[in-house]
Amino acid sequence: METINVARDTSQKLFLESFIARAFRKNHSFAIWKKPKRGVVEMISDNDSQNTVSPNLDLDELPEGFMVHPFQPSEANPPVYIKASQYERFTLGENAPLEAREWEAEGKTLQAPATFIRDKIASLPARDHSPSSKKSQFIATVKKAVACIERGEFYKVVPARLKKKRLPEDFDLAGVFLELCEAYPNAFVNCYFSEDSGCWVGASPETLIRTKGDSFYTMALAGTQKARGDNPLKNAAWTQKEIEEQALVSRYIVNCFKKIRLREYQELGPKTSVAGSLLHLKSEFLVDMRATNFPQLGSVMLKLLHPTSAVCGMPKEKALDFLLTEERFDRAYFSGFIGPVNLDGETDLFVNLRCARLENNEALLFAGAGITEDSVARQEWDETELKCSILGKFIQTKTSR
Structure with a gap:
């Protein structure tokens, strides 16, 4: 396995461990994250146990907090909103305020926080008893999807798979x-927990929407290949299938703009984007909400975009029907959206990709592949293996310090 060289700051690790352990002990929901290209780790905990919200996605009406929205809302997977009752932050590379997080209760020193967290994760009940997806089943699904595309039933569909991994005995969440x-x-690195959603960790490369002041931003991300060589951007070569897949996602966003008669937007790309050991094709879309007189654009586009063609397909309704029929496991919050809302005047919501749910001493890894008429089933399976490895290699590594 590839060696991961990480400069670790003991105070930051202990700070995170104590924050997570305290929230778990008090049964408080929490969220921890680092935004793309920023060196600040932010975290909130919610002192109110009643944090499940309705599917109403009017962002302006929500207090400061963290949104956790499933792929498809249901009684088993409701939208969750973690309110920012407590807010902490620290800059990577600097000492964390350790004195603010003493791991004590009622004058009695408890077990080490890392051990407490492992025991808590081990005690979380399994929510989906489906086995790991079989290669033969996934390949059969891809072939069926290609046949449907050739018959004109839809243009693209994104079947997903589930891969379960046993957590190592020394698993260290922080x-x-x-x-x-x-x-x-x-990437948007994240970890969150609530009674409704369970405990998740991930590193998503895809922004769903961002609003700050009068600015609105979204992206079209699709196509996947392994980064190669010292200059992976220079070495990238995209197939016609991958270019068309990304173009479909961009077209989906433009069609959403057309539905609301929004014509004034800036489109940048497509260009190759680096996401750790993987490369993707990305186009970016920017809108001035003041110039377009559309202050509620974030909420409106959120409702139109999800689920995007990057995680569902086109046309959305027919692709979704195919997925609900063919997939043999519950996506839950995978391919939904997550992120901080109305914190420091900014909302950043990300598609919940490259993620794992932690429960019952297992990590449930999720990955999908965009299928078009040019897809080759075995290659799509290999793509999902690459995506699962994003988190899998960290979870399987002995990480306890």
């Missing part, structure tokens, strides 16, 4: 989070 921050500086 250590994994900090390793992901260093390994994937351009």
